[in-house]
Amino acid sequence: MKTTTPTHLQHEFDCIVVGAGIEGSSTAYTLAKNNKNVLLLEQFCLPHTRGSSHGQSRVTRFAYFEDHYLKMMSENFRCWDVLEKEVGKELYVKCGMLQIEHRSGKQFGRIRDLMRQKKLDFYDISSTEACRKWPCLKFNTDFNMFVDENAGVLRADRCLRAFQEMFVKFGGILKDNEQVISILPGKHVSVVTSTNKYTAKSIVITPGAWAAKILRPLGVDIPLKVVRINVCYWRVKSRNKLNDMPTFADTSNGCIYGLPSLEYPGMMKICFHGSDVEIDPDYRDVDNGDTPQKDVELLTKYVKEHFEGVESKPCIIETCMYTNTATDDPILDVHPQYPNIVIGCGFSGHGFKLAPVIGQILSQLALQQEPEFDISHNKLSCFLRNKSRL
Ligand SMILES: Cc1cc2nc3c(=O)[nH]c(=O)nc-3n(C[C@H](O)[C@H](O)[C@H](O)COP(=O)(O)OP(=O)(O)OC[C@H]3O[C@@H](n4cnc5c(N)ncnc54)[C@H](O)[C@@H]3O)c2cc1C
Known part of the structure; x- marks a missing residue:
């Protein structure tokens, strides 16, 4: 710079x-x-x-439960567009977001109701149809799904x-x-x-x-909680299975989210949203080896269960931080x-x-x-x- x-x-x-x-x-x-x-x-x-x-990537979407954030989102989308024109480079990829939840979950109905109430563009899709459309997915009929059409990825x-x-x-x-x-x-x-x-x-x-x-x-x-986040990338064995995958968020058990191959060719980013590994930002990557990688274990199980043709062990784990308020x-x-x-x-x-x-x-x-x-x-x-x- x-x-x-x-x-x-x-x-x-x-x-x-x-x-x-x-x-x-x-x-x-x-x-x-x-x-x-x-x-x-x-x-x-x-x-x-x-x-x-x-x-390289962050998810964006309109769907906030709180009205004050929802109101901010139209302006955010407008401003990203202005910035995109100013620099003459693509900053936003509109690829949609597949919202997933096991039928026993509590969030899906609320989020779908919000989409409907706020007149945000979405369409319902059955898990069978989703797995046909995006062949890397493996979900049985116990899962509810819809596609949030305006969501996507900020570069x-x-x-x-x-x-x-x-x-x-x-x-x-x-x-x-x-x-x-x-x-x-x-x-x-x-x-x-x-x-x-x-x-x-x-x-x-x-x-x-x-x-x-x-x-x-x-x-x-201020009681701020700084936590280390594992950013995991998973190798896709047969790339054609990605087939224009949207981003996804599965709220069945906490929130697992994923993005189509963007950072590294032939790799998907699939992560757990959150962490309880509290750290000092000056020592972010110092690990004595005794920190349990609960999220990586959970993700490994998840990828094995729900992804076809994707290696069930992350091939890259990078680090980032959330700074959380109460x-x-x-x-x-x-x-x-x-x-x-x-x-x-x-x-x-x-x-x-x-x-x-x-x-x-x-x-x-x-x-x-x-x-x-x-x-x-x-x-x-x-x-x-x-x-x-x-
Ligand atoms: C893995 C991961 C995934 C995420 N995914 C999403 C997502 O999908 N969608 C979304 O909306 N958000 C997402 N976020 C959150 C989002 O990225 C953060 O909220 C945002 O980047 C925070 O930006 P910041 O400017 O506050 O912090 P930072 O980017 O950390 O910037 C703070 C800067 O201040 C500098 N600094 C600190 N102290 C000093 C000092 N004394 N003097 C000079 N400089 C100093 C630091 O070096 C740093 O560069 C994600 C975050 C992570 C970690």
Whole structure:
């Protein structure tokens, strides 16, 4: 990633954004597009795989139970389309999502009702028909299914780069390999990094799994749970069996989801949504060998049972992190004492698809404007552990 440093802009900014993951990059892009003078700081050399926004694919769909997220989704789809045109690269692949659940499950009916109530495009399909259409599937008639037609895959890495490229094009300054060490509140916020010092009228803190480490010195103590996620890829023995597979989500037992071959030729991504392996993001990959791989065992059994022509042992396991809040709602708010310090964290494993709107909300907060979307569920006060310190 090329970084630029015009000398006249070197130390004083309208806004500094900490963390160039998808949320920080989207926020920086939105501010720069609105003619703000913005610095985006990233601790690692870009591109990197140490946070939560790397990899080639993320699922997106409209189906949120909560109205406030559902409302955000139309705008998200619109914005991904705008970004796609700005960079001239495909960012979204509309391939649909097959929703699957054993008839004893509790989620399927709710999700299908939601699709119907909200007039979202879907069609029912029997498991027999689905297995005929996508011959890699092996489900008996105990399973209910429908296809969510507007769902698909965001090309994650391209989306991230697109925000960063357009940010720089709109005049923003992106500095990677520069870690924020401390943030000093004030009318103008001062930021000390590993190599420099800057000031800005406001700051947006979007550090992903490092949020607790950065926010604690500012008196904000949020119980965030950082967990390690195994991202498993499975070799498809006969590629013709993939046959235009949509993404899928099976909510029979927790949530297992999968994506058609995209990252690596001839391999499907099939993962468990969630984990209870709590980690320190600075030691994400350090494992003493005593961490049970419950999810991989579950997935192995699942693939053996429900996939035809797919090896029942993952051939690649990569690592990523979820930063979870107690309610799975992200935190989007200003610091209780310093209105020019904005916080965006805790995206709880579903923040990628929301990133364009998150960028709008956080940039409006940074400019001390009222966000256009309902963020009453995302207020810091809903999550704080120790309110008395503030
Ligand atoms: C395996 C996996 C699958 C997922 N699937 C989906 C999906 O299908 N759909 C969906 O919507 N979402 C999905 N998500 C969730 C989504 O990817 C995350 O919610 C999102 O990427 C979080 O972005 P972020 O910007 O908050 O964090 P990050 O991407 O981690 O970015 C934070 C950045 O801040 C930097 N940083 C931290 N501290 C400092 C510092 N002191 N100084 C400078 N920089 C700093 C970090 O290095 C990092 O680059 C998935 C996540 C994972 C892990």
